[in-house]
Amino acid sequence: MNFPIEAVRGKFPALSLTDKGRRRIYLDNPAGTQVPRAVADAVSNCLLNTNANLGGFFETTVAAQDVVDGAHAAMADFLGAAGPEEIIIGANMTTLTFHLSRTLGRSMKPGDEIIVTRMDHEGNVSPWLQLAEDLGLVVRFLPFDERSWQVEEEALKALLSEKTRLVALNYASNLTGSINRVQALTAIARAAGALVYVDAVQFAPHGSIDVQQLGCDFLACSAYKFFGPHMGIVWGRRAVIDTLKPYKCRCSSNGLPERFELGTPQIELMAGLSAAVDYFADLGAAAGEGGSRRQRIARAFEVSIAYENALAQKLIDGLSDIDGLTIRGITDPKRLSERVPTVSFTVDGIAPETIVRQMNSENIFLWSGHNYAWEIVHQLGIPAEQGVVRIGIAHYNTSAEIDETLESVHRVIAMLRQQRA
Numbered sequence: 193m194n195f196p197i198e199a200v201r202g203k204f205p206a207l208s209l210t211d212k213g214r215r216r217i218y219l220d221n222p223a224g225t226q227v228p229r230a231v232a233d234a235v236s237n238c239l240l241n242t243n244a245n246l247g248g249f250f251e252t253t254v255a256a257q258d259v260v261d262g263a264h265a266a267m268a269d270f271l272g273a274a275g276p277e278e279i280i281i282g283a284n285m286t287t288l289t290f291h292l293s294r295t296l297g298r299s300m301k302p303g304d305e306i307i308v309t310r311m312d313h314e315g316n317v318s319p320w321l322q323l324a325e326d327l328g329l330v331v332r333f334l335p336f337d338e339r340s341w342q343v344e345e346e347a348l349k350a351l352l353s354e355k356t357r358l359v360a361l362n363y364a365s366n367l368t369g370s371i372n373r374v375q376a377l378t379a380i381a382r383a384a385g386a387l388v389y390v391d392a393v394q395f396a397p398h399g400s401i402d403v404q405q406l407g408c409d410f411l412a413c414s415a416y417k418f419f420g421p422h423m424g425i426v427w428g429r430r431a432v433i434d435t436l437k438p439y440k441c442r443c444s445s446n447g448l449p450e451r452f453e454l455g456t457p458q459i460e461l462m463a464g465l466s467a468a469v470d471y472f473a474d475l476g477a478a479a480g481e482g483g484s485r486r487q488r489i490a491r492a493f494e495v496s497i498a499y500e501n502a503l504a505q506k507l508i509d510g511l512s513d514i515d516g517l518t519i520r521g522i523t524d525p526k527r528l529s530e531r532v533p534t535v536s537f538t539v540d541g542i543a544p545e546t547i548v549r550q551m552n553s554e555n556i557f558l559w560s561g562h563n564y565a566w567e568i569v570h571q572l573g574i575p576a577e578q579g580v581v582r583i584g585i586a587h588y589n590t591s592a593e594i595d596e597t598l599e600s601v602h603r604v605i606a607m608l609r610q611q612r613a
């Protein structure tokens with residue numbers, strides 16, 4: 193089936209907004225996507241009709257509990273969890289990862305080793321580095337291969353030892369866009385006795401996730417990157433989280449997942465989270481009859497991946513024509529399935545921010561900088577204060593938008609070069 197781009201765009205009110213008569217092109221998606229009307233409606237409906245705290249016996253508190261339970265069940269379907277008790281919901285990926293790192297640290301001792309990558313966003317690096325600092329752990333940095341743009345199995349094997357307690361890995365990079373072979377890397381780490389914590393924040397909008405197949409112990413993502421509200425989610429394998437004692441109030445529930453969810457939850461955002469998951473399921477229903485919610489979600493990704501890849505290839509081809517422009521990631525058309533459609537580049541002699549500011553003034557929304565992929569820019573020798581230009585496609589972008597963006601990149605670079613000459 194062809195991707196129903198017009199029907200999809202019709203669901204996102206923000207896509208038809210203009211500023212002083214000028215259309216918007218949203219290519220800032222790796223930093224956060226727009227939301228379907230159903231997501232905003234669900235948040236609003238929860239606040240207006242069922243706004244209450246949890247744990248009582250009256251109408252609204254019971255309805256609020258249904259919202260919370262619904263969000264956990266939705267994310268269990270989205271990630272392929274064994275059940276909703278494995279789904280921990282909180283402020284965002286970074287906050288949850290700091291929280292879980294402290295919890296995991298309770299059973300670590302000085303001299304234990306942890307592995308972090310040079311490909312991860314700081315949200316999956318800093319929590320572990322600071323834990324190591326507090327506890328006297330040894331940190332080993334796992335580089336990515338600058339030809340494949342991925343973390344290689346052999347490089348991981350070289351760092352593992354009988355003292356390795358945890359490996360923090362990323363699924364897809366928010367800068368290069370490359371996807372790691374998480375299943376293979378996880379098998380190696382687990383065979384060495386280490387826990388595996390996967391950051392799937394950038395993968396989640398672009399592909400179906402199956403935590404059982406990946407075999408990891410934790411997997412984190414953020415709803416605002418996949419058309420939902422600003423909040424984070426961590427899946428934790430039941431056999432592992434059952435044994436953990438998180439920092440929490442003495443009198444709060446020891447059940448799962450409540451033990452890990454501190455204070456009053458973001459109930460209205462959870463309503464939006466369920467709506468975001470259902471948005472994918474509806475897209476999958478349009479692509480084929482029947483199936484469970486999880487099966488429909490998987491079908492949605494089957495159609496969106498092909499659509500996104502075509503846009504990514506067009507973008508990569510168009511950028512590759514520009515002299516002095518270097519794409520920092522996979523460009524081989526045969527390897528498109530090994531990347532998400534986030535394309536970053538640098539241009540000889542021109543600061544990324546200068547390009548981005550000019551394109552922003554044309555209402556093309558995109559980012560420059562290191563985007564917290566702090567380790568990547570350092571490994572590549574890119575000045576961190578400059579970083580890259582990042583163009584991030586979501587499945588609601590169009591081929592015409594990519595044409596317009598490419599025309600703008602060509603023109604802006606030519607203009608900046610002329611100014612310098």
Ligand SMILES: Cc1ncc(COP(=O)(O)O)c(C=O)c1O
Nearest residue numbers: 284285286313315366393394414
């Ligand atoms: C790959 C990756 N990991 C982690 C994060 C942090 O997510 P959050 O904002 O939910 O803390 C981001 C945010 O951009 C990201 O791109």
